[in-house]
Amino acid sequence: MADLSTTYMGFTLKNPYIASSSGLTDSVEKAALLQKHGFAAIVVKSLFEEQIMMDVDAQRMNNMFNSYSEAEEYIEYYTRKHALSSYVELIDGMKQKLSIPVIASINCSSADSWIDFAGDIQAAGADAIELNMFIMPSDVKMKGDEIEKIYIDVARKVAQTLSVPVAMKIHHYFSGMANFAVELSRTGIKALVLFNRFYQPDVDLNTLKVTSGSILSHPDENAEVRRWLSILSGRVACNLAASTGIHDWQTAVKNILLGANAVQVASAMYKSGPEILEPWIEETNKWLDTKGFESINSITGKLRQADSIKPLAYERAQFMRYFSDAR
Ligand SMILES: Cc1cc2nc3c(=O)[nH]c(=O)nc-3n(C[C@H](O)[C@H](O)[C@H](O)COP(=O)(O)O)c2cc1C
Structure with missing residues (x-):
């Protein structure tokens, strides 16, 4: 039997499979089930500041004083406090029930809140914090380097303020992606999670309305x-976790070979339940044995670009051969 353990964010995980932040990680009961099926860590459903602020607005609509006043300030204070304390209770409950690392997750919309929220959640006993950070580069007045600076500042401030390890989950809409990821990895964070997945707009041709694309990912x-794992592994100063499109153990192993220290899974569980993990673990083990590898650690990043004798193969931009043959 091969050794499936991996080192991620300073934790020794019994295997590389982490339950990704989603509705499947939003209660103590669900988290306990995930642990039972073999997940080595869980990332709790994110606490969204934007959602809290929407709740604040809804409360304001009901404000019986009907004007901006101290009462409104109280509503905002109370709603934020209440949302935070519910989340803190959730983390506390998970910590009491689970033996695997519990990684809390936050998404904030204002700069100072990242520190406030993260501090309270650390105090609740979370083993680590994942910053679920996304600024869609859709503001035509905002330059790329301004957006990147926000990511770097938040990562640095939170990592320097907290004593628990911090990961940042990002998207890939950066023009200088490799350079940016390396800079981000030097802020003191312990891991980069590649990537978060957005709402995908679609169009209904019958109603001519913009609709939501699939909430769940596709393996492609x-x-x-x-x-990006293959390009960044061995170059960033922190661990890498893969997230998006991991629907079978083979894809998980490919991600590890290209540089992932851990893989996160959400959609596959929504489709087939958390019980998918037991066969994945078994098959991962069998594959390692068949190939003569002793451990997950021995294959992590084995196929990354940094160690390749043909590094340009990873950067080939177009299917030149395919198109010339197909003519
Ligand atoms: C219903 C649902 C809820 C999600 N909620 C969160 C969330 O609160 N925070 C977060 O960082 N990611 C959230 N995600 C994104 C997942 O963590 C994951 O990054 C994404 O689904 C891609 O991974 P997958 O292909 O394994 O699904 C959610 C995904 C789904 C499907």
């Missing part, structure tokens, strides 16, 4: 994760 979406 993992290609972008594989690209």
Whole structure:
């Protein structure tokens, strides 16, 4: 039997499989089930500041004083406090019930809140914190370097303020992606999670309305994760976790070979339940044995670009051969 353990964010995980932040990690009962099925860590459903502020607005609508006043300030204070304390209770409950690391997750919309929220959640006993950070580069007045600076500042401030390890989950809409990821990895964070997945707009041709695309990922979406794992592994100063499009154990192993220290899973569980993990673990083990590898650690990043004798193969931009043959 091969050794499936991996080192991620300073933890020794019994295997590389982490339950990704989602509705499947939003209660103590669900988290306990995930642990039972073999997940080595869980990332709790994110606490969203934007959601809290929407709740604040809804409360304001009901404000019986009907004007901006101290009462409104109280509503905001109370709603934020209440949301935070519910989340803190959730983390506390998970910590009491689970033996695997519990990674809390936050998404904040204002700069100072990242520190406030993260501090309270650390105090609740979370083993680590994942910053679920996304600024869609859709503001035509905002330059790329301004957006990147926000990510770097938040990562640095939170990592320097907290004593628990911090990860940042990002998207890949950065023009200087490799350079940016390396800079981000030097802020003191312990891991980069590649990538978070957005709401995907679609169009209904009958109603002519913009609708939501699939909430769950497709296996093909993992290609972008594989690209960036292979390029960043061995170059960033922190661990890497893969997220998006991991629907089978083979994809998980490919991500590890390209540089992932851990893989996060959400959609596959929504489709087939958390019980998928037991066969994945078994098959991962069998594959390692068949190939004569003793451990997950021995294959992590084995196929990354940094150690390749043909590094340009990872950067080939177009299917030149395919198109010339197909003519
Ligand atoms: C229903 C649902 C809820 C999610 N909620 C969160 C969340 O609160 N925070 C977060 O960082 N990611 C959230 N995600 C994104 C997942 O953690 C994951 O990054 C994404 O789904 C891609 O991974 P997958 O292909 O394994 O699904 C959610 C995903 C789904 C499907």
